């Protein structure tokens with residue numbers, strides 16, 4: 001069986017974790033700070049705040065940007081459900097923006113049209129927009145940023161796929177065009193801490209809010225207190241926060257993995273290049289990386305066009321039957337029963353997302369995938385196995 005993604009841990013990664021397990025602090029110790037410092041340095045942001053998942057980071061991001069009941073948050077129609085759910089955790093309504101057909105990212109043209117339409121009709125404008133860096137490539141962030149200035153929304157970038165990618169000479173996460181950028185350290189993502197995530201930001205005040213919300217809404221900083229006391233035991237809870245902390249042993253794994261990130265990114269790009277050479281069917285559309293950007297290739301997503309000899313579903317099922325664990329990233333969020341039952345969304349509003357949903361396949365991509373595995377995948381894909389089970 002060939003999985004669609006897999007972590008790469010070496011003995012240094014494992015030793016780093018074991019060292020912390022033998023130390024005084026399993027959590028709330030110095031390694032969390034070290035990981036945060038290195039991550040911020042790597043992406044080129046002022047600060048980073050690590051969390052126990054990217055979902056928690058998205059939730060904290062929404063809270064720190066002031067999302068509350070009565071607000072509306074917009075995200076991409078094609079993504080993992082976490083970005084939409086984060087807004088729901090804050091009691092906000094969610095709406096979706098259609099995608100750009102070639103990159104599968106939020107289309108800024110659709111975004112602009114939807115903003116203009118909402119404004120003309122006197123509807124609520126979004127407080128926060130969450131673009132997603134699909135498959136490892138940043139969305140049209142500069143254009144979205146320009147729109148944010150006209151329509152007054154904040155930008156929470158979901159870059160769960162895109163640690164190590166670049167956009168106009170800046171690393172994703174530098175927050176050149178976002179208020180906060182979020183990363184995931186789930187095992188299938190670019191680097192892993194088991195479960196884990198992070199927010200990066202250039203806004204020191206936002207970073208302080210994120211840190212406080214990560215740990216129950218509690219402060220030990222006298223300058224933030226309502227009734228400051230210089231007693232060592234004293235702290236104040238200023239707002240309702242959570243326990244979304246990352247442990248020190250996870251942070252140690254993150255630090256060790258971060259040192260290997262550039263190798264991971266380059267290997268994923270090599271694999272993408274090999275797929276691009278090996279796949280030569282005019283009914284397959286290969287992924288496109290826009291000029292001025294690099295992708296971290298978290299995913300390698302192809303589109304099976306209508307001229308294909310078999311349907312997408314037939315190809316998908318035959319590949320799975322042959323042990324190639326292809327996947328579909330993602331089902332349009334508005335199609336999930338939880339969102340569909342709200343009765344707010346019609347698929348007619350999302351022609352590009354619907355088209356994508358009927359054509360996309362994620363091929364396996366991860367550091368360490370072998371040439372033999374790539375051969376099997378492409379052979380199965382191109383139907384040289386007759387699109388039936390043979391292995």
Ligand SMILES: *Cc1c(COP(=O)(O)O)cnc(C)c1O
Nearest residue numbers: 053054055080082160184186196
């Ligand atoms: C993986 C992922 C998340 C959630 O990450 P977790 O760390 O598992 O919470 C959010 N958004 C996108 C786009 C993802 O791919």
